[in-house]
Amino acid sequence: MDELEIVGRGRTADVYVLPGDGTRVLRRYRDGSDATREADLMARLALQGYPVPAVLRAEGPDLVMERLSGPSLLDALLDGTYAPEPAGALIAELLATLHALPGTPPTHLDLHPGNVILTTDRGPVVIDWQTAEEGRPPGLDHAMSALLLAEVAVSPAPYAEGARAALTALLSATTIPVPPHIEPARARRAQDPNLTEGEVAALGKAAGLVAELAGELAGARRS
Structure with missing residues (x-):
């Protein structure tokens, strides 16, 4: 994980830029929480037209999403x-x-x-x-x-x-x-x-x- 660039650190998870063209991020829960339920919910919301990041993959504590461009x-x-x-x-x-x-x-x-x-x-x-x-x-x-x-x-x-x-x-x-x-x-x-x-x-x-x-x-x- 040391080779990945960290771009966000919250109270429960860290966000890293994945290698490649910089369009994907990895959000990893530090306590090992399962991210699949969250990923399923976000995918359903996206289908309904609600503004959420596109989910690319979820496994265990890892959630891979599109990298959003812009400030919070x-x-x-x-x-x-x-x-x-x-x-x-x-x-x-x-x-x-x-x-x-x-x-x-x-x-x-x-x-x-x-x-x-x-x-x-x-x-x-x-x-x-x-x-x-x-x-x-x-x-x-x-x-x-x-x-x-x-x-x-x-x-x-x-x-x-x-x-x-x-x-x-x-x-x-x-x-x-x-x-x-x-x-x-x-x-x-x-x-x-x-x-x-x-x-x-x-x-x-x-x-x-x-x-x-x-x-x-x-x-x-x-x-």
């Missing part, structure tokens, strides 16, 4: 080429499009700016479907994305204000009631083994912010 939405936010409000609205749109697919569409349950690639040829593409599940309410998906943004918004990070703006835009664009799903989202997030104790402790404040903003928006709509 997170990178675009950090370098100022994408504003927070349109970013929040985009996440809401991607979730709504996913949940409107025929049959029993999955919920992504981890859709945040780092998991959206702004490709130069296909537009926004959603990656990292490891946590996706079928049979979950769409409202939980929106609540999870809102909570992920809120975690940054309540942090001391210099871009916390932008995260709050993106969160407000996401909630404004979401037509599904989010408040009933905030606590299930917080409980689910708290079970993530990749979170630090400090991050888990901050979830209550983040969930409170989501509830506060959702309540304010609901009141504004009624007035």
